[in-house]
Amino acid sequence: MHVIIASHNKKIGLAAVKRLCVEKRGAQVEFEHLDLSSLSSVQEFVQRFRERRLPLHTLINNAAVMLVSEGKTEEGYERHFAINYLGHFLLTRLLLDILVHSGREEECSRVVNISSSAHYVSDSNLHDFQSLQNYSPHASYARSKLAQLLFTYHLHKELEQGSCAVTANAVDPGIVNTDLYRNLSFPAKLAQKLIACLLFRSPAKAAEIAVYAATSPDLESVSGCYIHEGNPVKSSLASYDAELQSELWKSTCKLLRLSTYIKT
Template sequence: MLSAVRAQLLPIIRLYLLGLKVLLVQLFSTPFRLPVMPRQDGKVAIVTGGGRGIGYEVVLHMARLGAHVIIGGRDEQEGLAAIRRICEEYKEAKVEFKKLDLASLQSVRQFVQSFKERDLPLNILVNNAGVMLVPEGRTEDGYEQHFGVNYLGHFLLTWLLLDTLKDSGKCGHFSRVVSVSSSAHRIGEIRLNDLNSCQSYSAHAAYCHSKLAQLLFSSHLHQELQCGGFPLSSCAVDPGMVDTALYRHLWTPLRLALSAAAYLLFRAPAEGAATVLYAALSPALEGESGGGYWANGHREMTTPPTFDPQLQLSLWETSLQFVGLQ
């Protein structure tokens, strides 16, 4: 009984202590300011969860630079409202919404099939959508929600779009995959025999595990692309703690306390989007330099498991089995 209580409490304590550390760092540091980025005319980007928060700011900035941006999301009303706001500000914007539910592998396949039927290039894929601390539950395919939405849905989406991304890149103008992760990956674990968190469930632990899985996939993908000589790079980004709806499932007293001080402690969505945009658009990150883990405009070191080649490969192969590709 005592061990079960400890297993529940430890991830909560570790995540909130990490969150406190991140907030203190943010309070005493200057947010990264995105430099002027080159025009993106003729380029096509897909941004998951682009209807609000960080994703919306990414879509807005790319549209301003002339990119054709497709918002992939499950809330059509939210997506269409985002498009209206963007077009009111920038009438020439090329922005559209397409249904994409990352909790359904079938929805991911339908989204990709619909996209490929249009024979468009794909220069940028931003894996941004996610859930945090949601109640215990399963996706349509039976996977734990954090693992299924944050990681596995994006894994399948990226895999199915890889050929288009490769074909769209060229020397000096690589295509890019940018996965929005979190500092929470630092306290995550990859338990290959329990990726669905069945043995002892904790929403806090499951969220951290899913973010570490994202990082392992991003790193392994970049290495595979380098070895193959493809004009495509992959990186992960930590946007920091940003004032978005992601935190709505926090413990209520803590959520209320944070919302009261959000303007002081949290970054604005546009600030959170700055490093994501830098990773997706900056000429300085062309080619091999486009990989790695980025936070507040800089490449950062991350935890040792992220660099474990056997763990990367094992997760990769297990994920392929989960989505029916091996």
């Protein structure tokens, strides 16, 4: 198995590569720079990947920010929207033909989007997914996660309609003790640290859930699901809104200058 760890943080990425190579001698693991907040970085990463002519059997979209203060990326997009949703959308679409050609009927390629239960409390204001009015970091984060789920479900439908050997699922690993909570207020951060050791899942345990969704034979050919802590469950009512899914898909494709139809 050849694994590419793509991250904007070279130090952390290389440390992960080193750790995996030590744990499993002979492992094919490498680091590639990829900043999901930058659409140009996504395009450059995809170009480098294409030049290597490698197959792609699994794509795990894991980058995220949470509760960041109001601000925009270099290309002018709200940061939750850009990193949690838009960058992943572009990355997946640009790599989709490779995923399609790498998959087989008996062993599908897989797209795994790391999601969050925060989507349950999101409104469905499609026209303000960038949180341009009355900015709230909580609402913006929840909205970006709903957008990610709408994308996952619509992608599943497109792949199914095209009879592609690719599955698309969203995975919620539960409450995980990571640096995502660094933007909490001081009292909230203190409370988080006190209860994290008792109630929060460790990053390693959360990663096991993502790897399960990406590799388990139990999920072969399973697609269009919201998997919470390893089990398919119902997501929010808004996430199943076919019209909302379609509208978001079309508006995002227009924004990124992509065809609304996937090439198979």
